Amino acid sequence: MVKLLQLESELSILRPLMRQREVGSVLEIGYYEGGTTLFFDHVIGMPMGFIVSVDSGTATPCTPVLTKAALHIVIGNSHDTATLEKVRAVMAEARETSFDMLFIDAGHEGDDAYLDYKMFAPLVSNGGLVAFHDINYPDVRRCYSRVLAETQALHVEIMAERSTPDIPFHGIGVIYL
Numbered sequence: 001m002v003k004l005l006q007l008e009s010e011l012s013i014l015r016p017l018m019r020q021r022e023v024g025s026v027l028e029i030g031y032y033e034g035g036t037t038l039f040f041d042h043v044i045g046m047p048m049g050f051i052v053s054v055d056s057g058t059a060t061p062c063t064p065v066l067t068k069a070a071l072h073i074v075i076g077n078s079h080d081t082a083t084l085e086k087v088r089a090v091m092a093e094a095r096e097t098s099f100d101m102l103f104i105d106a107g108h109e110g111d112d113a114y115l116d117y118k119m120f121a122p123l124v125s126n127g128g129l130v131a132f133h134d135i136n137y138p139d140v141r142r143c144y145s146r147v148l149a150e151t152q153a154l155h156v157e158i159m160a161e162r163s164t165p166d167i168p169f170h171g172i173g174v175i176y177l
C-alpha cells in the first residue's frame, strides 16, 4: 500500500486545474513512495502520458509504482546539475521536449523549493503549470513567494482549512507559466 502524503481535498481541486490545461506530462521533484505519482497517472489517464520523478532515494528505495503513463524515476539530488542532465537524457530518449507540469515536493528547508524551481521550471512548456506543495511550511512559503515576486505570474492557492495529524503541512501553490 503506497502512502499518500497529500490531503485528498486539495488534490481534488488540483485535478480539474490539470485537466483544464490538458496536462499529459509531469515532472515531479520528490517521489518518496509514488503517492502523488499515482495521482498524476490517474489524472493523465492515458498510456501516452509521460511522468518523470526525481528523488535522492535517501528516504525510501523509490520502488516504481504501476502506472499507465511511462514512468521514469531519476535518482539524484535535485540541486545537482548532473540530475538535470539525467532528466534531459530521459526526455531525449522519449522524444519529449517539455513537460506540461512541474510538481515541487522534495526538500522543504531553506531555499530548497526555490532552487528546484530555478533548476526545473525551464523544462515546462509555455502555458504549463508549476505547483509547490506544502506552502504552509514557512520555508516553502518563502520560496513560493519569491518566485511569485520574480515572475508576477498568474497563480492560485489551494489550501485546506486544516491539516490532519499525519499530514501536518499542506497547501498547493499553482503558478501558470
Ligand SMILES: C[S@@+](CC[C@H](N)C(=O)[O-])C[C@H]1O[C@@H](n2cnc3c(N)ncnc32)[C@H](O)[C@@H]1O
Pocket: 003, 004, 005, 006, 029, 030, 031, 032, 033, 034, 035, 036, 037, 054, 055, 056, 057, 058, 059, 060, 076, 077, 078, 079, 105, 106, 107, 108
Ligand atoms: C515529501 S516527500 C515526497 C512525497 C510525494 N510527493 C508524495 O506526496 O507521495 C519528499 C521526498 O523528497 C526527497 N528529497 C528531499 N530532498 C531532495 C533533494 N534535494 N533531491 C532529491 N530528492 C529529495 C526525499 O527523499 C523524499 O522522498
